[in-house]
Structures are given as structure tokens and as C-alpha cells.
Amino acid sequence: MSELDEGQLGWNSVSEHHWDEAEEHFRKALELDPFHADALTGMAALYLRAGDADQARELCELATAQAERHLPRTKRHTGWDDERIRPYIRALYYLAQSYISQHAWALAQPALEEVVAWDVTGMQGRALDLLAQVLYRIERVEEAVHAFLEAAEYLPEDYYSAGLVLFQLGKRREAERFWRRGLERRPRLAQLIAGYPRVVPNPRGAHRDAEFARAVDYLHHQGELWDAEAKEVLEGLYQRRVASSV
Numbered sequence: 001m002s003e004l005d006e007g008q009l010g011w012n013s014v015s016e017h018h019w020d021e022a023e024e025h026f027r028k029a030l031e032l033d034p035f036h037a038d039a040l041t042g043m044a045a046l047y048l049r050a051g052d053a054d055q056a057r058e059l060c061e062l063a064t065a066q067a068e069r070h071l072p073r074t075k076r077h078t079g080w081d082d083e084r085i086r087p088y089i090r091a092l093y094y095l096a097q098s099y100i101s102q103h104a105w106a107l108a109q110p111a112l113e114e115v116v117a118w119d120v121t122g123m124q125g126r127a128l129d130l131l132a133q134v135l136y137r138i139e140r141v142e143e144a145v146h147a148f149l150e151a152a153e154y155l156p157e158d159y160y161s162a163g164l165v166l167f168q169l170g171k172r173r174e175a176e177r178f179w180r181r182g183l184e185r186r187p188r189l190a191q192l193i194a195g196y197p198r199v200v201p202n203p204r205g206a207h208r209d210a211e212f213a214r215a216v217d218y219l220h221h222q223g224e225l226w227d228a229e230a231k232e233v234l235e236g237l238y239q240r241r242v243a244s245s246v
Contacts, residue, residue, distance in 0.1 A: 002082045003032040003039065010042045019046060037067035037087040044094050053101035060095035062238065067091050080119045089115050093127055100130065105137045125154025133221065141165050147195035149178075157218045158235070160193065167230050179234055183241050194235035196223045 010025035023046055029039035040063035047056040067088035072078070078085055090109045099108035111222035112131040115122060122128030148162035159182035167175035183190055192199070192215050226234075 001028075003029040003036045006032065006163060007038040009041065010039065014042065014045060016109065018028070019049065019112065020124055022046065023107060030239075035066045037063040037070075037091055039067065041087070041094050043092060044098065048094065048097055048101060053098045057098035057102070060091050060098055063091035064081040064095055067106055075103070076117050077083055077175075079116065080121065085118050089118055089123065089127075093123060093130075096127070096130055096134075099196065100134065103204045105134045108134045109138065109237060114127075119155065122151065125151040125158070129155055132158065136161075136165060136225070141169060152181075157189055157214055159185065160189065160218075161225075163234075164226060167233070175230075176233070179237055180241075183238060186215070187212065187238070187241070188212070189218060190234055191220060193223070193226055194231050196226065197233075209221070 006025045006029035010022045010029065013019070013022035013025060024220070026039045026042040026046070029036045030043070033039075038171065040059045044056040044059035044063065047053075047059065070084060070089055072084055080086060080089060092115050096108040096111040099105070099111065109131065112122075112127050112134060115127040116131065119127070122131070128147050128151035132144045132151055133149055135141070135144035145162050145165050146149060148158045148165065152158040152162060159178045163175040163178035163182065166172075179190075188211065196219050
């Protein structure tokens with residue numbers, strides 16, 4: 001089996017949360033090719049999961065350099081489905097995650113912007129979501145709203161985030177408009193946001209329920225951004241929605 005096959009099997013295992021199998025495949029790929037970009041990124045993802053952002057960052061930097069050598073030089077916006085650019089995009093995405101784990105927000109920004117330059121969907125919203133969080137934390141809030149709304153086309157939970165930023169800017173009417181969109185698409189998340197951190201969802205059930213898994217992930221990364229006033233207004237919108245449906 002080739003290093004390409006082993007690397008793909010590794011990422012298949014990651015998607016199924018079979019971490020030991022993923023590591024076995026990535027290590028086999030690296031035995032065949034020590035500079036195989038996708039396998040380097042795969043190992044970085046496992047190090048990130050284990051809390052070792054330093055090692056993950058080193059591996060992602062190496063993976064990015066290796067993958068960049070095989071890019072088509074004159075094509076951008078080709079998308080995630082283009083196998084020539086996927087290793088580069090994936091390496092940048094996890095590099096940004098390693099920066100974020102180290103609270104190096106400004107370093108994560110150009111990596112994520114490069115992902116979006118090659119894949120206009122921002123990896124189906126995931127990179128756009130991270131970019132929005134980074135822009136918010138470096139106080140480029142108007143740009144953060146725009147990025148959250150782009151991400152929300154793929155990840156509807158980001159309607160809540162766009163509304164939150166607008167609410168904090170004093171634009172309550174616009175905030176409520178996007179929160180209502182979130183309530184239409186992800187009503188359960190509103191309850192979890194309103195109760196956080198008094199009530200923290202148990203992530204054990206996340207493997208069986210994709211929507212719940214996204215809610216847990218959302219709260220893990222953005223729950224602390226919500227202040228008491230914003231949660232109170234959101235909860236009021238949720239209760240009115242429930243009452244109107246009875």
C-alpha cells in the first residue's frame with residue numbers, strides 16, 4: 001500500500017474518531033515517505049488532540065512547506081475537491097489551529113485567509129468559522145461579522161455568533177434578525193448558550209448526534225464570548241419562539 005493510501009486511510013479513521021487506527025496509518029505513510037504532507041498533518045492533528053500544540057505546529061509548518069511545492073501556481077479557488085491542493089489546505093488549517101491553541105491569533109489569520117484563497121467555501125465553513133473567531137479576537141469586528149455570515153452558509157450555528165458581535169456593537173435589531181435565523185436552523189443550541197456555563201453539555205453523546213456534536217464544539221470555542229445580557233436576550237427570543245409554536 002502506498003503512502004497516499006495510508007494517509008487517506010488515516011484521515012478516514014480521524015473522521016470516524018478511531019484515533020489509534022489513524023496514528024497507525026499515518027506512521028506507516030511516514031515510513032514510506034518521511035515528508036508526506038498529509039501524514040505529517042495527520043500526526044499534527046493527533047498531537048493537537050493530545051494538547052501538544054508545539055509539536056503540532058512544527059509538523060504543520062513542515063507539512064505546509066512540503067505541500068506548497070506541489071501546488072498549481074496559477075490556480076486559486078479550485079476547491080477542496082482538487083487533490084493537488086487538499087494537502088496544502090489541510091496543513092494550513094491545522095497550522096492555524098495550532099496557533100489558536102497557543103493564543104497566537106495574529107499568526108492564525110494569514111494561514112486561514114490563504115485557505116479561503118484556495119477554497120472559496122473555506123472548507124465548507126470550518127476555516128471561515130475559525131477566521132471569524134480570530135478576527136473577533138484581534139478586534140476586527142466588522143470583518144468578523146462578515147466571516148461569520150459566510151461560514152453560516154455551511155455552519156448555521158454561526159448566525160448566533162454574527163448576532164452576538166452585532167449585539168456587542170449596539171446593533172440589537174440586526175443581532176436579533178440573525179439570532180432568529182439561528183433559531184430556525186439550530187434551536188437546541190440557543191438553550192445551551194443560554195445555560196452556559198451553568199449547564200455544560202456532556203460531550204459523550206456527541207458521536208451519535210452530529211448537531212449536538214457541533215453544539216458542544218461551538219460552546220467549547222465560543223461559549224465564553226457570550227455575556228449575561230446577550231444570553232438573556234437570546235433566551236427571550238427562544239421562549240417566544242416556543243410559545244408561538246404551541
